[in-house]
Amino acid sequence: MKFTWFHLMPWPHMPDDFRQKHRSVWVDLPSSMYEPELGHIAYHQYLDQLEYAEKVGFDGIGVNEHHANAYGLMPSPNIMAATLTRRTSKAALVVLGNSIALYNPPLRVAEEFAMLDVLSGGRLIAGFPVGTSMDTNYAYGTIPALTREKYAEAHDLIRKAWAADQPFAFNGRYTKLRYVNCWPKPVQRPAPPIFIPGGGSVETYDFCLDNTYSYSYLSYSGYLRAKLLMEGYWKRVAERKVDESPYRAGFAQVICVADSDAEAERLYWPHVNYFYNRCLHVYPGFADAPGYRTIKTIQTGALSQFAPGSGRDYPSMTWKDLTEGRYIVAGSPETVRQQMEELIKTLRVGNVFCLLHMGNMPDDKVRHSTKLFAEKVIPHLRNLWPDWNNHDDRFWCHPMHEPVPLRVAAE
Amino acid sequence: MKSRFLKLKSGARIQVIEAGKGKDLLFLHSAGGHLPNDPLIAALATRYRVLAPLLPGYGESSGEDELRDMLDVTLHTLDVLEALKLKKPIVVGHSMGGMIAAEMAAIAHTEIEKLCLLAPAGLWLDEQPIVDIFTKLPYELPALLFHDAELGRRLMTAGGGDMGDPEFLKQFLVMNARRLGMAGKLLFPIPDRGLSQRLRRITARTLIVWGREDALIPPAYGEAFKKAISKARLVRVAKAGHAVGQEKPEAVLKALQDFF
Numbered sequence: 037m038k039f040t041w042f043h044l045m046p047w048p049h050m051p052d053d054f055r056q057k058h059r060s061v062w063v064d065l066p067s068s069m070y071e072p073e074l075g076h077i078a079y080h081q082y083l084d085q086l087e088y089a090e091k092v093g094f095d096g097i098g099v100n101e102h103h104a105n106a107y108g109l110m111p112s113p114n115i116m117a118a119t120l121t122r123r124t125s126k127a128a129l130v131v132l133g134n135s136i137a138l139y140n141p142p143l144r145v146a147e148e149f150a151m152l153d154v155l156s157g158g159r160l161i162a163g164f165p166v167g168t169s170m171d172t173n174y175a176y177g178t179i180p181a182l183t184r185e186k187y188a189e190a191h192d193l194i195r196k197a198w199a200a201d202q203p204f205a206f207n208g209r210y211t212k213l214r215y216v217n218c219w220p221k222p223v224q225r226p227a228p229p230i231f232i233p234g235g236g237s238v239e240t241y242d243f244c245l246d247n248t249y250s251y252s253y254l255s256y257s258g259y260l261r262a263k264l265l266m267e268g269y270w271k272r273v274a275e276r277k278v279d280e281s282p283y284r285a286g287f288a289q290v291i292c293v294a295d296s297d298a299e300a301e302r303l304y305w306p307h308v309n310y311f312y313n314r315c316l317h318v319y320p321g322f323a324d325a326p327g328y329r330t331i332k333t334i335q336t337g338a339l340s341q342f343a344p345g346s347g348r349d350y351p352s353m354t355w356k357d358l359t360e361g362r363y364i365v366a367g368s369p370e371t372v373r374q375q376m377e378e379l380i381k382t383l384r385v386g387n388v389f390c391l392l393h394m395g396n397m398p399d400d401k402v403r404h405s406t407k408l409f410a411e412k413v414i415p416h417l418r419n420l421w422p423d424w425n426n427h428d429d430r431f432w433c434h435p436m437h438e439p440v441p442l443r444v445a446a447e
Numbered sequence: 448m449k450s451r452f453l454k455l456k457s458g459a460r461i462q463v464i465e466a467g468k469g470k471d472l473l474f475l476h477s478a479g480g481h482l483p484n485d486p487l488i489a490a491l492a493t494r495y496r497v498l499a500p501l502l503p504g505y506g507e508s509s510g511e512d513e514l515r516d517m518l519d520v521t522l523h524t525l526d527v528l529e530a531l532k533l534k535k536p537i538v539v540g541h542s543m544g545g546m547i548a549a550e551m552a553a554i555a556h557t558e559i560e561k562l563c564l565l566a567p568a569g570l571w572l573d574e575q576p577i578v579d580i581f582t583k584l585p586y587e588l589p590a591l592l593f594h595d596a597e598l599g600r601r602l603m604t605a606g607g608g609d610m611g612d613p614e615f616l617k618q619f620l621v622m623n624a625r626r627l628g629m630a631g632k633l634l635f636p637i638p639d640r641g642l643s644q645r646l647r648r649i650t651a652r653t654l655i656v657w658g659r660e661d662a663l664i665p666p667a668y669g670e671a672f673k674k675a676i677s678k679a680r681l682v683r684v685a686k687a688g689h690a691v692g693q694e695k696p697e698a699v700l701k702a703l704q705d706f707f
Binding site: 173328 | 623
């Protein structure tokens with residue numbers, strides 16, 4: 037098993053009446069709510085937490101890209117990953133990812149990911165999301181019905197740019213470059229391992245299988261509701277007659293660990309509540325621009341977690357509802373271990389993206405939960421895929437054997 | 448009203464609604480498509496032979512994957528006009544359809560001599576921003592498109608159906624995604640594809656009609672279109688919203704007859 041400690045980096049200072057005063061945490065909430073001096077503190081605390089996660093033994097540390105929102109404050113995850121290359125040395129840097137359809141030209145992603153891979157000595161895991169509709173369409177103006185075609189072309193360009201040893205011309209519909217010449221190149225050849233965040237688009241299953249990418253389902257509704265979607269993926273894997281390595285798939289899970297189940301509720305409920313009721317408070321009109329999802333996907337009935345009709349009533353949900361419904365995995369180390377084992381086995385995933393910071397959780401609680409998970413839960417889950425030697429080289433990074441030692445400036 | 452199909456050289460299969468007798472009139476619908484028993488088409492059909500093709504993505508018309516931008520759609524619609532073998536019809540377009548009609552008249556100005564734009568899209572005035580229709584929820588649309596929201600609600604839901612029924616909801620979502628997905632190629636995120644620099648090429652006699660209570664594209668846009676098109680007249684319709692033709696079909700019919 038591979039465990040990645042994933043940070044969303046939310047804005048932790050949304051007021052108690054946020055839901056009443058604002059229709060959405062994304063796209064049109066006023067940026068007057070953002071205070072740069074508090075943002076300075078939050079960023080550094082968040083980066084410290086990611087570094088701490090490496091220290092206590094997580095395999096990877098993760099960041100991602102979002103725009104015009106208080107849910108996740110990383111318009112550029114690459115800047116965050118760059119700072120992490122200097123103060124970490126072992127963990128995979130999971131950038132999940134860059135919304136490749138949004139870069140002009142998308143070659144920028146090939147360049148920046150190559151920079152990160154070189155800086156980190158081959159520790160990059162690259163994510164290529166389409167991006168949420170809020171980010172891609174509403175905040176960044178991409179035409180919904182053309183988003184996927186643009187994405188596919190960007191992907192083609194990036195892979196060719198990494199693979200080529202000589203400059204070449206790229207005549208795409210959306211990007212035309214007479215001289216594609218990617219300097220630098222990634223350490224990992226021909227490319228870093230690639231993870232694709234998916235939300236139930238059937239086309240994405242085949243895209244992952246065609247390219248040997250890991251399918252990563254990022255959901256906040258827990259593993260019980262994810263079962264149907266992941267079964268669809270594994271059914272497709274079987275139909276395509278490729279191997280069933282569990283590392284072909286990953287799942288994001290909100291996790292809270294304390295000394296007892298009751299203590300978990302006492303410590304974490306306010307922050308879990310903040311997350312579900314402020315960070316996920318998305319106006320339905322921003323959730324799913326018409327044309328963003330393919331007709332085939334709508335016909336299969338797999339609705340985005342943000343989409344109207346997804347039928348979740350977070351404001352009325354209690355700690356009991358969220359834990360018993362397994363939206364979150366929370367409790368004593370033994371409770372969490374049992375549920376995580378069930379998650380890993382029922383979804384058949386080799387990667388877990390652990391969400392241990394929630395909403396406005398203070399640093400000491402984040403570290404407490406993280407440490408308990410690393411010390412008392414992970415060791416019992418390591419060996420769940422013995423047939424695969426608990427590792428699949430195709431879906432994890434390949435660090436350089438002898439990265440250069442870092443020196444401090446004032447020696 | 449009857450429905451027939453055209454097969455274009457591009458491969459697109461186009462559904463055309465046809466009704467009435469008289470001079471030929473080509474009607475290009477808005478981003479919402481036709482209403483069930485569309486009151487405007489019905490009114491126009493009392494005096495004209497109305498041909499109302501559905502853009503790919505709408506109704507049973509297909510071929511939307513090959514239409515990506517304004518030029519694609521403009522040339523496609525000129526192909527439809529040619530395939531229908533119409534002789535100098537009055538070209539009427541509503542909202543997005545008005546934007547397409549204006550582009551056609553700008554590009555093929557020797558072919559289009561009579562033009563009617565009903566609250567057309569295609570321009571952008573910073574001081575009068577157009578509402579972002581793509582973020583609107585279905586229940587908000589009647590009040591946005593009609594001055595009389597209750598009338599709008601009745602007209603828009605005349606086809607029937609229950610949003611509580613999962614199968615109907617799925618069909619609705621598919622239809623909505625096809626239609627507005629296509630419309631987004633012309634209108635998202637800002638409904639301006641450079642028409643302002645081409646309007647001067649229009650030589651057709653042009654009737655512009657605007658609902659005085661248009662809450663989607665403010666009536667100030669009517670003035671902007673009138674200013675930019677050389678032979679244009681602007682008619683304002685009282686107690687009408689953006690769906691001016693569906694809300695006041697008789698007034699629009701009268702304006703057309705008076706002008707042409």
